Amino acid sequence: MAIFARVVDEGSFRGAARSLGVSPSRISETVTELENYLGTTLLYRTTRKISLTNEGRVFYARAVDMVRSAEIGLNELNALSLEPVGALKISIPAFMSSSKLLTAMGEFAKLHPHVALTISSSDVPVDLIEGGYDLSIRIGWLSDSPMMSRRLGHLNRALVSGSDYAASRPTPNHPNDLESWDWISYAQRSDAIAFMNGEKEVVRVAGQNQIQVDNIESLQHLIRQNLGIAVVPKFVVEEHLTSGSLVKLIPEWRLKPLGVFAVWPDQARRENLTVLFVRFLAENFEGDSLAGFVAGNSRRFHHD
Known part of the structure; x- marks a missing residue:
């Protein structure tokens, strides 16, 4: 009954399977078994969509009530029990x-x-x-x-590059020196990166990029190939910074954690x-030190 209710909520067997972490065939078989047990058809199935029969609409309302009652029961049980389930x-x-x-x-x-x-x-x-x-x-x-x-x-974050790439360029002393460098872009982050120095001066650098990726693993791999520079979570590249295959650029300028x-x-x-x-x-969870930054209680969410 719970699986049947999830199929209706998701609008498809595939959607229900994805949300429950099982195969679509398992979902389809379960609903078919339920229909056979009840002796009635609950869902009309086409190649494009599913829809409820009259019997299915009536039964769905009760199935939803059952699921909600079970969830409330689990919440109450966990509130009282020493061993959550x-x-x-x-x-x-x-x-x-x-x-x-x-x-x-x-x-x-x-x-x-x-x-x-x-x-x-x-x-x-x-x-x-x-x-x-x-x-x-x-x-x-x-x-x-x-x-x-x-x-x-x-x-904490760090601006890094491959050691060979850094050696091929003049040593940067200011974020603006990096405008002409090759940046590897991360799709989940805004193009402009804000840097701060000890006097609270803020400098934003957009840079130029030929390559964009949507995951950090690809980002750090391409950095190690000496294809450019990028901002990454520091713990991801700590080992490579220690070995010297990657270098941290303009370390006197800070990035907001x-x-x-x-x-x-x-x-x-x-x-x-x-x-x-x-x-x-x-x-x-032991996160990084704020290193001088004061975190507020803002609920604003963005990648900078």
């Missing part, structure tokens, strides 16, 4: 897949063996509602939104479990 579907940026944040999620799973975590990684922002996610980790700064959110920490936020729907299906999980991440 349930499942959470989480979206994280792909470049955080080997970070301390994922380590904290693993520690949560160890502590709570009756909680199932489905973790999806993508540097492209996802739609929580459409994707059926209970929680998303966002990097940047939050804009006004009906979503609930909690700041987990910060990530990135906020790390947990974001979830205001009417979360697993509210108590989600809040428990977010609280654990906030207490156990």
